[in-house]
Amino acid sequence: MSEDGILLSIQGLSVSFFTDEGVVKAVQDVGFSIKKGRTFALVGESGCGKSVTALSIMRLVPEPPGKIVGGEIVFEGRNLLALSEKEIRRVRGNEVAMIFQEPMTSLNPVYTVGDQIVEAIRLHQKKSTSEAWADAVEMLRRVGIADSQQRVREYPHQMSGGMQQRVMIAMAVSCEPVLLIADEPTTALDVTIQAQILDLLDELQRQNGMSILLITHDLGVVAERAEDVAVMYASRIVEVAQHQFSDNMETSKIGAGRLFAEPLHPYTQGLLKSLPRLGFSGKRLRTIPGTVPEPLHFPSGCKFHPRCPIGCGDRRCRTVEPKLREVEAGRCVACWLAPGYETTEESKEY
Amino acid sequence: MSKQVREKASWGVSYGELVWREFIKSRLSVASLIFVVFLFLLAIFAPFLANDKPFVIRLDSQLHFPIFRNLRPNDYCVFLAAIVGIVQLLLIRRNRRRIDPSIRGAVLWRQICISSSVIFIGGILAFVFVPRRLDATDYKALVASGKAADAIFAPIPYGYGRTDLPVREQPPSRQHWLGTDDVGSDVLCRLIHGSRISLSVGFVAVGISSVIGIFIGAILGYFGGKVDFVGMRIVEIMMAIPTFFLIITIVAFFERSLLNIMIIIGITSWTGDARFIRAEFFKLRKQDFVQAAVSLGLPLRSILFRHMLPNGIAPVLVNATFGIAGAIFIEAALSFLGFGVAPPTPSWGQMLSLGVGTTGRFLWWLSLFPGLAIFFTVMAYNLVGEALRDAIDPRLRKAV
Numbered sequence: 001m002s003e004d005g006i007l008l009s010i011q012g013l014s015v016s017f018f019t020d021e022g023v024v025k026a027v028q029d030v031g032f033s034i035k036k037g038r039t040f041a042l043v044g045e046s047g048c049g050k051s052v053t054a055l056s057i058m059r060l061v062p063e064p065p066g067k068i069v070g071g072e073i074v075f076e077g078r079n080l081l082a083l084s085e086k087e088i089r090r091v092r093g094n095e096v097a098m099i100f101q102e103p104m105t106s107l108n109p110v111y112t113v114g115d116q117i118v119e120a121i122r123l124h125q126k127k128s129t130s131e132a133w134a135d136a137v138e139m140l141r142r143v144g145i146a147d148s149q150q151r152v153r154e155y156p157h158q159m160s161g162g163m164q165q166r167v168m169i170a171m172a173v174s175c176e177p178v179l180l181i182a183d184e185p186t187t188a189l190d191v192t193i194q195a196q197i198l199d200l201l202d203e204l205q206r207q208n209g210m211s212i213l214l215i216t217h218d219l220g221v222v223a224e225r226a227e228d229v230a231v232m233y234a235s236r237i238v239e240v241a242q243h244q245f246s247d248n249m250e251t252s253k254i255g256a257g258r259l260f261a262e263p264l265h266p267y268t269q270g271l272l273k274s275l276p277r278l279g280f281s282g283k284r285l286r287t288i289p290g291t292v293p294e295p296l297h298f299p300s301g302c303k304f305h306p307r308c309p310i311g312c313g314d315r316r317c318r319t320v321e322p323k324l325r326e327v328e329a330g331r332c333v334a335c336w337l338a339p340g341y342e343t344t345e346e347s348k349e350y
Numbered sequence: 351m352s353k354q355v356r357e358k359a360s361w362g363v364s365y366g367e368l369v370w371r372e373f374i375k376s377r378l379s380v381a382s383l384i385f386v387v388f389l390f391l392l393a394i395f396a397p398f399l400a401n402d403k404p405f406v407i408r409l410d411s412q413l414h415f416p417i418f419r420n421l422r423p424n425d426y427c428v429f430l431a432a433i434v435g436i437v438q439l440l441l442i443r444r445n446r447r448r449i450d451p452s453i454r455g456a457v458l459w460r461q462i463c464i465s466s467s468v469i470f471i472g473g474i475l476a477f478v479f480v481p482r483r484l485d486a487t488d489y490k491a492l493v494a495s496g497k498a499a500d501a502i503f504a505p506i507p508y509g510y511g512r513t514d515l516p517v518r519e520q521p522p523s524r525q526h527w528l529g530t531d532d533v534g535s536d537v538l539c540r541l542i543h544g545s546r547i548s549l550s551v552g553f554v555a556v557g558i559s560s561v562i563g564i565f566i567g568a569i570l571g572y573f574g575g576k577v578d579f580v581g582m583r584i585v586e587i588m589m590a591i592p593t594f595f596l597i598i599t600i601v602a603f604f605e606r607s608l609l610n611i612m613i614i615i616g617i618t619s620w621t622g623d624a625r626f627i628r629a630e631f632f633k634l635r636k637q638d639f640v641q642a643a644v645s646l647g648l649p650l651r652s653i654l655f656r657h658m659l660p661n662g663i664a665p666v667l668v669n670a671t672f673g674i675a676g677a678i679f680i681e682a683a684l685s686f687l688g689f690g691v692a693p694p695t696p697s698w699g700q701m702l703s704l705g706v707g708t709t710g711r712f713l714w715w716l717s718l719f720p721g722l723a724i725f726f727t728v729m730a731y732n733l734v735g736e737a738l739r740d741a742i743d744p745r746l747r748k749a750v
Contacts, residue, residue: 092647
């Protein structure tokens, strides 16, 4: 892994929410890095901490009750967690932009979409209102809104969900950020629109050369789009698959493909087996037995062990939590029983 | 269907129009609104309705216009504000038909900015350039003695500051429709001029309290946590103090001027607004569009007052209507007790206090008419406020 290609690197990030019922450890010891111009996908089910991770990058974790208790987020040589409120505001929108899950509620209902894009543009670029309006029209055209000259004057409620999400993307991309965080950008949209939005993100990425942190619970979204993938389960990253460089285009594999072809963690394996496949009919879909542990009462040891088809009997799994270790080039996993994990130092120690 | 017509049809119904339609469904609320408008007209045209100077008079075969010559700077300010206000209302109506909805907000904002600066600059000019004449000429005596002719007087030909001791404490009669007070001033004339005092106290005091309340409420609601905890305790302490006695105490330390009364009422009655805005902001700050605004790196000022406030202002608007009624009531009570504006400034509350005449005789016309004026005004504002609340949130009415 070359050091210079890295845009953002997160190390040992831990975020907790201090509620009346107790401390909820939403994110524990999460670390990954996003390379310039690449898409990094963070996959996991609801409540596993992936959104909180994204919000931490923007320093948007609601405080209180939330608090970033440890770790660092290094973005272009600066630790974002150590910046003052004024400095982080300059990063927000300008260098790191974010689009949210629900386009219907992410736009202010009392202003036209043009007003909102113009405000974003004028905040970060010295432009007159009329220049910014022209830019807004151009941005809407770029994100594929037909009749953008007219649409720029409309209110959010006059648009469909897909169009609202396009507007959100236009707003986020208008200041040409180097990192775009897309927090479940397609969850609230129907399937045909999902593909369009994802294609749009790809297109913009090619044009601007920005990196994308794609957060999703939908493995289908990840497939073939993300160079690097990390799977989160119960506030930790359990598996990472990175893009494998190769001079020969034929042998170079994108991370998502590697993850799909050869899942290492039993959780990832379970997820992939649960996916409905074309031609599959008649029978019930396979599921992972059990339920996601409650964040207030995480099981001891590996958090997946009560549901794990292979590790439920193993004493190690029940008592000691495995750390994320690289088992082969570009492949990391946190499972005592994963192939290759035994050879790492920690396993020997035990 | 032509393109323009089709576009206009797709503009749909604005929020304001929806509220208006709901508002005019109730006859009582429309009647109250008409009464409020009537009060406004009284206040605006007070010098032309009740004045001891004639509109026109022929003196030494020359025409004079004493009313216009004797208008004070305040009068010019009121006229200017009224004209600009009416123009603004007409512009809003025109906007609704002519201006594309997307830029209507921006256009309206620009118009309001221009209007308020016109009023502000005009007001300053009026106070600088309009001479304050003290025309003590008794035009009625001139007419009576035959020195002047062709005089046209206002419908109520008495000045509110004029003393006319021979006719003091007289019950309603042909000359003085609602009687006279302890120094012989016409009660109806003073009532009409008093409406200016009441309205200005209502609006200025509520303006001050709304600004303070919105600012404090916004900060408490947005930041929450410790800021909110400390802030709310201060708000609760403010609420625990009986406002009226606090006001009386403060009044004791300052000059009894109208402006002081307005400011004092304003700075003691912001707690309601602060709590409303705080509650709204609590709800709003978790909304995605606020998060999105933060994630764009917008400054706090823009997030609070540009993105959150317009979405949470409705309860404050409703509360402002009740606040106007409350402020009018407090001013009347203060003046009744003798802590309010000093005579000869005509205040309804102060007129009410004259009902117990100088000799201890109960002068019913001095209690009844100002009392009715206060009663109807306060009630009208409350009814308007109530109708506005129902119109803004129709669900509330169904639940009750």
